[in-house]
Amino acid sequence: MNSEIKIFSPATVANVACGFDVLGFCLDTIGDYMTVRKVDDKGIRITNIKGFDLPFAPEKNVAGVAALSIYRQLAPNCGFDIEIDKRIKPGSGIGSSGASASGAVYAINKLLGEPLDKTQLIHHAMQGEALASKSLHADNLAPAIYGGFTLVKSINPLQILSLPTPKDLFATIIHPQxxxxxxxxxxxxxxxxxxxxxxxxxxxxxxxxxxxHSSDYNLLQSSLNDVIIEPHRKQLIPHFDALKSNVLKTGALTCAISGSGPSVFALSKGENTAKLAQEAMQTTYANSGIDFETYVSKINVEGIKIVE
Amino acid sequence: MNSEIKIFSPATVANVACGFDVLGFCLDTIGDYMTVRKVDDKGIRITNIKGFDLPFAPEKNVAGVAALSIYRQLAPNCGFDIEIDKRIKPGSGIGSSGASASGAVYAINKLLGEPLDKTQLIHHAMQGEALASKSLHADNLAPAIYGGFTLVKSINPLQILSLPTPKDLFATIIHPQxxxxxxxxxxxxxxxxxxxxxxxxxxxxxxxxxxxHSSDYNLLQSSLNDVIIEPHRKQLIPHFDALKSNVLKTGALTCAISGSGPSVFALSKGENTAKLAQEAMQTTYANSGIDFETYVSKINVEGIKIVE
Structure with a gap:
């Protein structure tokens, strides 16, 4: 059994259009890297954090709290050192805390021979998420751990459905800073x-x-429509209406708020359209005076990946 | 081409638990019989009605209004005589008017060589339904015409999805009179x-x-749950709580209001459980002083059937 593992823990989109609070999907090109090492000294330690200024005390760190939760249940005769290379900006709306929490529990479970299943991992990761969001929710954790599209049927009992992902589906993200x-x-x-x-x-x-289930892109397009949350939350995102209008003109299937914002995502059939959606996002924000990042990503059907 | 057709037009269950206004399914052992004859005399005539006392004037009869709607669009060089052997009691909550409306348009379309597709048939049948319900809705028509489970995604534009039906699924119905x-x-x-x-x-x-889609009966059971409509409408159905509680003890997946009642349906895996659910319904209502009928039916994946 390896005593060290390096993983890629992906960004995720929650509140997918009509699926507020229940639907999420997993991204591929944006995510954190974490190295977790099994050591003799008992306990959980965060030994290095790159990228953002986050607390090292495990009980004050999202990854740390999630790690402590699984560690306390499994009570192994060892400890874990965690290094976090944080690439997803906290508060971006693409599951930054979810990536930290799910990555920590995934790696520890792997190093202990995978005693827990995916739903159990999400249970522990939720404890870390709660530190960031003050509530138990799994809509970013589920896609990070299962990959693809997920539906959180219920939190208590925790019930997660892994949905099929049509193979030509690409996401585009804009993160206004x-x-x-x-x-x-x-x-x-x-x-x-x-x-x-x-x-x-x-x-x-x-x-x-x-x-x-049926890879019906026309139906995806007409279903990915939120009549309840977006009309209220879009006011918090500058130029949302223009952004959406310009993105939809490229042929993208949808353009909607990622999580609770400020990031906005598009879904497209094919990488070309996803790149056109990216250009439309860049053009819309070019003269806004607001800094922003954009990304294009295939839907990641694996979720967290071992990179070393 | 036949100049006469006899069809079985099935009863249907709308407002399936969580799917108020959108989800329906089709029954097999309960339904009307209709004979439709292509004749030289132009126009729509209802020539015979058995079972219930319903108007013969086409524009006052659900089947007649639906027939007139398709007839006016297609404007054939002939007319149609319609005989209705009405077996589904009007107002029962299992799609009585839906069976009449969908049967009439189905038969006329068939006798004219099927110029219209299923969605177009539903459009015309909706005109008949509107006579009975004073509003355009398709949640009983869609399962009658498509068979199996259907989802009415929208009425305008009319968009109907045909969903897969797990093969061991049986319905039980009680119709309190x-x-x-x-x-x-x-x-x-x-x-x-x-x-x-x-x-x-x-x-x-x-x-x-x-x-x-995944024939997951456990998930069917935990999903077929209505937290919005049932708490309000159940007060209109005598002994609903006892009925539901007794039916669920048999192992049935769900027990909920059919349409807007008074019929109540159960769904079960396998015919045996469906029959136990039927016994539980009969026992609950035995001493209620209310007359009732019960039925057990496989889910009808064909919808309307030609019988002669």
Whole structure:
């Protein structure tokens, strides 16, 4: 059994259009690298953090809390040193904390001979996520650990569905470098919604799942439509309407808020359209005075990967 | 080309648990028989109605209005005589008007060499349904015409998805012989619902579609759960809680309101469990003082069938 493992822990998109709070998918070209080493000294230590200024104390670090959770359950006769090469900016809306939390539990489970299944890993990773988001949720963790598209059917009991991923599907991301406070992104959400809107939304969720199973891109396009959350949250993202309008003109299937923003994602059939969507995003933001990053990525159907 | 056709037009279940307004399925052992004859005399005539006292004037009869709608579009150089052997009691909540409307358009389309596709047939059948329900809806028509499970993605434009049907799935129906006024079944529905409940419902709808695709009976069971409509509408159905509780004890996957009631359906894996569910329904209602009928049916994956 290896005593050291290096992994790529991917960024993920949650709240996928109609699937607020339940649907997510996994990215391929954006993610953190983590090296986890099995050592004689018991306990969890974070020994190195590159990229961003994050706490080293395990109980104050998302990866650390997740690692402590799995470590306490498995109680192995060893400890773990964790090095984090953080590439996903915290607060970007593409699962930065989810990557840290899921990466830590994935690596420790692997180094101990995989005693836990994927759902159990998500349970432990959720403890780390809760440090960042103050609530238990799995919609970024599930795609990171399962890969592809996932549906969080319920949190209690934890029930995750791994959905099929059509093979030509590509994502485009723009990350405007602004901060959206979690409190603000929650405050704009309505507590109650019209039943008539909810019916449209659940018809879309059902249709989206059918479209993923049948690789029906036209149906994906008409299902990836959010009538409930986006009208409220888009006000927090500068130039959202122009961004969406310009991206959809390229032939992209959808353009919607990633997680609770500020990142915005598009999904496209084929890499060419995904790159056109990227250009449309860049053009829209070029004169905005707001710094931004963009990415194009195939949907990552594996999730976390061992790189060494 | 035949100049006369006899069809079986099946009863259907709409508002399937979590899928209010969008999900339906088709029954096999309950349905109307209709004989439609192509004649030289132009126009639509209803020449015989057995079973229930319904209007003969085409424009006042659900089958007649649907027939007139397709007839006007296709404008053939002939007419049609329609005989209806009505077996599904109007107002039962298992698609009585849907069977009449879909049967009429199906038969006329067949006798004219099938110029229209299934979605177009539903468009015309909806005109007949509207006579009975005062609104355009397709959730009983879609399973009658497509068979199996269907999802009405949208009415305008009309978009119907045909979902896979796991092969061991059986339905049980109890029809308590009471009348629920459409106005009452609408009045009890909330205009607004909590976002948190809507999220549970769309997670269930997505999971149900995945369960149908993967023939996952455990997931069917945990997805066929309605947190939004049933709590309000169940008050209109005597002994609903006892009925549901007794049916679920048999191992049935779900027990929920069919359409807007008063019929209640169960879904089970295998005919044996479906028959146990039937016994549980009969026992629950035995001393209620309310007349009732019960049925067990395989899911009908064909929809309307030609019998002669």
């Amino acid at each position: 602004i901060e959206i406070k979690t409190a603000d992104s929650r405050a704009v959400l309505p507590k109650n919604i019209p039943l008539s809107d909810a019916i449209i939304q659940w018809a879309n969720v059902g249709s989206l799942v059918h479209a993923l | 009471i009348e629920i006024k459409t106005a009452d079944s609408r009045a009890v529905l909330p205009k607004n619902i909590p976002l948190s409940d809507a999220i549970i419902q769309w997670a269930n709808v997505g999971s149900l579609v995945h369960a149908l």
